[in-house]
Amino acid sequence: MPIIDVHVHTDVGKSLGDFAEQIEIAEQFDAVLVTYAIRPVRDGSRYSFPTHEFCERSNDETHTLMQRYPDRVRGFCYVNPYHADAAATELEKRLDTQGFVGLKLWHALPCDDPRVDRLVDICAHFRVPALQHTWLKSGGLGYSESSPEMVAELARRHPNATIIAAHAGGDYEYGAKVFRSTPNVLLDIAGNECNAAGVHILVEHVGAERVIFGTDMPGRSFPSQLAKVLGTSLVAADKEKILYENMARVLAEGTTTH
Amino acid sequence: MIDSNAYVGEWPFRRLPYSQPGNLLRKMDDLGIEKAVISRLENVFFKDLLAGNRELHTIVQAHPDRFIPAYTINPAYPGWDEDLQICLEELGAQHLRLHPNYHQYELLGKENLRLLEIAREHGLLILIAIGLEDARHHHKLVRVPDVAAGDIAQTVNAFPQVRFLVTGGRFGEVTSIWRSVDKTENLYVENSRVQGPIHDVAKLCNSVGPDHVLFGSNAPLHYHESAQLSIETETQIADVVKQKLFHDNAARLFNV
Numbered sequence: 190m191p192i193i194d195v196h197v198h199t200d201v202g203k204s205l206g207d208f209a210e211q212i213e214i215a216e217q218f219d220a221v222l223v224t225y226a227i228r229p230v231r232d233g234s235r236y237s238f239p240t241h242e243f244c245e246r247s248n249d250e251t252h253t254l255m256q257r258y259p260d261r262v263r264g265f266c267y268v269n270p271y272h273a274d275a276a277a278t279e280l281e282k283r284l285d286t287q288g289f290v291g292l293k294l295w296h297a298l299p300c301d302d303p304r305v306d307r308l309v310d311i312c313a314h315f316r317v318p319a320l321q322h323t324w325l326k327s328g329g330l331g332y333s334e335s336s337p338e339m340v341a342e343l344a345r346r347h348p349n350a351t352i353i354a355a356h357a358g359g360d361y362e363y364g365a366k367v368f369r370s371t372p373n374v375l376l377d378i379a380g381n382e383c384n385a386a387g388v389h390i391l392v393e394h395v396g397a398e399r400v401i402f403g404t405d406m407p408g409r410s411f412p413s414q415l416a417k418v419l420g421t422s423l424v425a426a427d428k429e430k431i432l433y434e435n436m437a438r439v440l441a442e443g444t445t446t447h
Numbered sequence: 448m449i450d451s452n453a454y455v456g457e458w459p460f461r462r463l464p465y466s467q468p469g470n471l472l473r474k475m476d477d478l479g480i481e482k483a484v485i486s487r488l489e490n491v492f493f494k495d496l497l498a499g500n501r502e503l504h505t506i507v508q509a510h511p512d513r514f515i516p517a518y519t520i521n522p523a524y525p526g527w528d529e530d531l532q533i534c535l536e537e538l539g540a541q542h543l544r545l546h547p548n549y550h551q552y553e554l555l556g557k558e559n560l561r562l563l564e565i566a567r568e569h570g571l572l573i574l575i576a577i578g579l580e581d582a583r584h585h586h587k588l589v590r591v592p593d594v595a596a597g598d599i600a601q602t603v604n605a606f607p608q609v610r611f612l613v614t615g616g617r618f619g620e621v622t623s624i625w626r627s628v629d630k631t632e633n634l635y636v637e638n639s640r641v642q643g644p645i646h647d648v649a650k651l652c653n654s655v656g657p658d659h660v661l662f663g664s665n666a667p668l669h670y671h672e673s674a675q676l677s678i679e680t681e682t683q684i685a686d687v688v689k690q691k692l693f694h695d696n697a698a699r700l701f702n703v
Binding site: 210211213214217218324326327328359360362381382383384385386389390405406407408409410411412413414415416417419420421422 | 461462463464465580581582583584585586587590640642643644645646647666667668669670671672673675676677679680681682
């Protein structure tokens with residue numbers, strides 16, 4: 190069964206060779222990696238609030254990976270919404286001319302900021318998804334982190350856009366309830382521990398059509414995240430939707446517009 | 448395969464598949480897991496741990512060829528030493544499980560020192576549970592940080608004659624303990640919560656040594672497949688090493 194992993198990182202400034210481990214994993218598991226570079230090799234104190242130049246460099250490096258591994262890598266464009274015009278221009282350029290297939294937003298600004306709306310409008314125009322980091326913790330949100338509720342509101346403001354809620358909101362039970370009534374939100378299962386029943390709970394509340402596979406490599410291992418799906422008692426057809434079909438459908442929509 | 452770290456029982460915060468012996472055994476059969484070391488999951492929160500330990504004994508007695516018991520002791524609770532004697536004399540305990548974070552005591556506090564001395568006298572294996580689930584997702588009323596790696600390292604250093612199996616440690620925690628321990632001969636780790644980075648199991652074997660890493664599931668809180676696939680699909684370790692992780696190391700440690 191082919192797999193699409195919607196949540197793969199590389200570090201900005203690393204050599205191409207450093208991505209070899211991810212590619213080996215992709216070959217081993219017959220996976221396509223949706224990739225974005227967000228952290229510098231040497232972590233700065235505020236790397237979550239990147240300069241525009243850093244974002245450009247990040248996207249350049251992602252583009253290089255896309256060109257070098259066309260069968261294994263798809264790129265999401267990474268921007269900081271704070272750089273309003275420059276961020277919009279960067280996103281349009283990458284989507285229109287370089288084959289990027291989506292937008293990655295981390296936590297420079299929470300997604301209830303109006304500057305995020307403009308970027309999501311661009312994604313809707315190109316019919317590509319916008320992946321928004323969100324991770325609710327029992328201790329609360331991190332600095333400028335978007336809550337699952339903010340992501341749900343973003344999706345309601347943009348009913349024609351496809352929004353990916355990263356990490357399914359962090360807490361699966363919570364995310365399952367928050368996103369139950371937002372049909373244009375897909376829930377990416379990357380990064381959390383392989384909790385028993387976690388994916389089952391998501392499917393029960395939002396349906397297998399809205400759950401998509403991701404790993405958060407290289408911080409997480411591919412097998413531990415794959416086990417979240419393979420360990421469930423879901424029927425094979427639902428597992429295939431999560432591992433491949435749902436995201437393949439989304440990527441195909443974007444491709445047809447180019 | 449021998450699963451070196453599992454539980455039987457219910458969890459207060461969500462319904463778990465494979466929480467009861469029948470379901471767990473069927474899952475083990477499906478995956479080819481011959482035996483599992485189990486503790487009573489309710490004993491994380493019970494006050495009278497002897498009640499949970501007696502239930503565990505009954506479960507194991509019904510399936511002695513499949514389950515190996517690790518009885519839970521809370522040295523911060525009154526009467527723990529008498530309960531331990533009952534576990535040793537009536538239930539035949541050879542392995543003990545500790546939850547210093549959930550039961551809120553210091554590993555090198557006065558009472559646990561006594562427990563560890565008893566473990567040394569009886570040659571007991573001590574399982575120290577660093578954590579059970581990602582603390583970021585704990586219920587707001589029950590937020591329990593993982594046991595500090597440094598505390599475990601100090602404990603291992605203080606009792607070089609006692610064998611320890613550290614369960615539920617993440618990659619960074621496990622390797623941190625290993626770096627801080629003077630003598631590693633009696634220290635073992637399992638891979639249930641080692642869920643990254645890429646090639647985590649191979650890196651763990653390189654750090655800890657292939658004779659000290661065991662397959663462990665943390666079931667029913669986690670799916671078995673995470674730990675199993677992490678070893679099975681690892682391309683950077685040889686089949687003979689996988690055999691050690693899946694079976695031989697646990698067989699030696701638990702006298703199977």
